[in-house]
Amino acid sequence: MTRHLLKLQDLSAEEILEILNLADQLKYEKKHGIAHPHLQGKSLGMIFTKSSTRTRVSFEVGMYDLGGQALFLSGRDLQIGRGEPAEDTARVLSRYLDGIMIRTYAQEEVEQLARYGSIPVINGLTDYCHPCQVLTDLMTIREYKGYFKGLKMVYVGDGNNMANSLIVGGIRMGMQVAVACPKSHQPDAALMKWAAENGTFCCTDNIPEAVADADVLYTDVWASMGQEAEAEERRKIFKGYQINREVMAAAKPDAMVLHCLPAHRGEEITADVFEAHATEIFDEAENRLHAQKAVLVKLMA
Ligand code: CP
Ligand code: NVA
Numbered sequence: 001m002t003r004h005l006l007k008l009q010d011l012s013a014e015e016i017l018e019i020l021n022l023a024d025q026l027k028y029e030k031k032h033g034i035a036h037p038h039l040q041g042k043s044l045g046m047i048f049t050k051s052s053t054r055t056r057v058s059f060e061v062g063m064y065d066l067g068g069q070a071l072f073l074s075g076r077d078l079q080i081g082r083g084e085p086a087e088d089t090a091r092v093l094s095r096y097l098d099g100i101m102i103r104t105y106a107q108e109e110v111e112q113l114a115r116y117g118s119i120p121v122i123n124g125l126t127d128y129c130h131p132c133q134v135l136t137d138l139m140t141i142r143e144y145k146g147y148f149k150g151l152k153m154v155y156v157g158d159g160n161n162m163a164n165s166l167i168v169g170g171i172r173m174g175m176q177v178a179v180a181c182p183k184s185h186q187p188d189a190a191l192m193k194w195a196a197e198n199g200t201f202c203c204t205d206n207i208p209e210a211v212a213d214a215d216v217l218y219t220d221v222w223a224s225m226g227q228e229a230e231a232e233e234r235r236k237i238f239k240g241y242q243i244n245r246e247v248m249a250a251a252k253p254d255a256m257v258l259h260c261l262p263a264h265r266g267e268e269i270t271a272d273v274f275e276a277h278a279t280e281i282f283d284e285a286e287n288r289l290h291a292q293k294a295v296l297v298k299l300m301a
Pocket of ligand 2: 125160161162220221223224225260261262
């Protein structure tokens with residue numbers, strides 16, 4: 001059976017740890033100039049119907065580092081953008097490529113590519129989730145804290161794709177997860193139910209309550225890709241759902257701050273908190289490369 005990464009729920013805790021261990025090893029090898037051509041001669045197609053800096057560059061450089069090649073396929077240029085069905089695109093691309101990474105709107109489109117194609121499909125972000133980012137975040141948390149069990153991870157902001165994947169990743173790794181968001185913009189209801197049944201989870205609109213004693217603080221933009229028209233209205237809805245000095249004071253003194261980026265200073269995070277935690281945030285961005293390579297090797301080698 002072809003293995004995919006469509007959403008984080010598809011991975012067990014053991015499988016996540018295997019990816020993180022391999023990511024650490026690939027990071028070490030890269031830093032020490034040790035070649036790791038695990039995907040020699042292989043090709044990854046990267047379909048983007050939304051913008052990207054980190055995902056595109058980390059997968060493209062990652063394939064190069066692994067001895068393979070990556071093709072950037074813009075949704076605007078592909079026939080899929082003119083209505084060619086995903087099931088046909090999947091079957092055609094399976095004849096040329098060894099793997100597909102796709103960033104798009106509907107989770108269903110990613111699932112369809114996996115269903116109809118015969119090569120691994122990797123979700124590079126949908127409206128529903130962002131599993132590659134959260135694998136990277138887990139790698140970064142372990143790098144800084146050394147362990148997961150019992151750590152409290154708090155997400156402040158929109159209950160969006162990032163919130164959904166962080167809930168799954170955090171609970172799988174045995175962290176306590178709290179989400180502070182407005183009642184109208186909570187994460188996926190089924191995921192929250194699963195989290196409450198499988199670990200320590202809470203979702204509240206009370207920010208100080210959520211943030212108390214946090215070890216890891218996380219936030220993301222108030223308006224995600226595709227929600228640009230709602231940006232003004234969202235600024236009103238999310239006002240206050242911000243990581244700032246006051247919020248940091250309620251967290252543990254050694255709490256780390258993560259952000260998937262891009263960041264909007266003055267909205268979900270203040271400039272001073274962002275800069276005070278820039279080392280963690282840019283280590284996190286760097287780790288996209290190492291974590292994505294680990295996913296590629298696990299699925300395509
Ligand atoms: N965090 C993240 O996925 O960044 P990009 O949108 O730049 O790929
Ligand atoms: N929630 C954001 C994440 C960007 C990496 C978005 O979907 O635009």
